[in-house]
Amino acid sequence: MTNVLLKAENLTATYGQVEILHGISFEVYGNEIAVILGANGAGKTTTIRALSGMIDTTGTITFNKEDISQLEPDSIVRKGVAHVPQGRGTFPELTVEDNLRVGAFIRSDKEVESDIQNCYDTYPVLFERRSQSAGSLSGGEQQMLAVSRALMSRPELLLLDEPSLGLAPQIVEALFERFLIMNKDHGTTMLIVEQNAQIALGMADRGYVLEAGEIAVEGQASSLINDEAIIRAYLGG
């Protein structure tokens, strides 16, 4: 694993007067699933929002060897980074199908329609509800839509902000199984920010543990999941 797709170096971010991230560095390799774990307020969401340009940061973010630190969100998505924000971030007043079309906003190729069809094949419930407003979907369906919406931009890197939040355990499991399939079948690289360490480490290649705005631990997911200290501190073991 030498092909670094995304590299964050010495990232700091502040909200008002408060510094949330104190110069963290991490990498995401091509075709892998990386997770950032941490408790509430550790800075997970801030990290992922920094990557897609939603907040001002200092430090360097390189994607495909290109510096994207100063780019606006609409340019970053054009580089191939899609972001599923916390709380799904669907367009509640728009129909399910229009949500998918907005996801493909940056594209003008002929394959948008067939990609929409692929989303429906993956999640038939979205097909059933294609003319319903997204706001009327259940939490699990919204998350399916949010992920499908992000994939419609055909990203190289998919950023997922706490996809398990507020969902029933069996829905979370199905969702993460789907992430694994996407990763294996299409080689979509993913960076997932999660509180649910058990399930995230279960499918990830590598993990970082974020603690009060600093990277406390990093390593292979398989070793993190067996680390006594980590289990005690973060996995509620």
Place this chain on the structure above:
Amino acid sequence: MDLFLQRLFDGLTNGSAYALIAVALVLIFKATTLINFAQGEQAMLGAFIVLQLWNWGLPMWIAVITGMLISGLLAGGLERAIIRRFDPADHLPLVIITLGLFLVLNAVAAIIWRYDPLAFPQLFPHGSALTIGNARLSWYSIFAFGSCILVLLLLHVLLNKTKIGLSFRAVSSNLESSRLCGIKVGPTLQFGWALAAAAGTFGASIYAANPVLQIEPSIMLRALIFSITAAALGGLDSLWGALLGGLTIGFIQSVLVQYIPFIPNEMTLAATVAVLLIVLTFRPSGFLGTKAVERV
């Protein structure tokens, strides 16, 4: 009976004009959940530009279309120069700015064209299309209503069938996710302002072309209040709701107030707002407004 018909026809005429301004308000509201209090004055200024172009010798419909383009460009410029500097989520400063614009635009029109009423070009044929007894439905009423429908159809297609329309709807639904999907929010809102101003200019031109009216800088003051009420009645975020709201206000004004003896004519404005109050009590999202359905 004749009188009743005549009042219905009058309601249709006024209602169509209110609906057109209400449509402009709805466009801005959809984009920003903001009531643009300057909309009426932007429309008035646009109508004056149309008048000026016509005085310079342009054919009247070319003048209307050019006036719509110019007011669209002006509104786009206003958005870029003033509105975009402020946080779109913080409404109070923006509302005060639109009130300020209201005053400035009114003053600008007064400086250029003075307060003397001027004749506006007759956009539609004279005379009556239909006479029933003593009630006359003028060609003007028919064309005013027809152009209102035409504008709504065009906007409907633009918003629902085009990519710029999709981005406009996306921005109005979720600002943050729109950015994450690659939509440039600023230019999209600017487009909304331009579109609203063009629609407003069209509405004011139709309004001022009423044979019984002349144009002067305060022509839209009264109409704006009726139009805001119409937009709210329709649901604030629904184009067709604006039409329904506009017509309802038109009919309240010309029919209801005339037949309920204890409402003095002076209370027409208040009566429309009272109806709004009653409707919103039972239907908080207006006739056709989006109900806040969101499961989390």
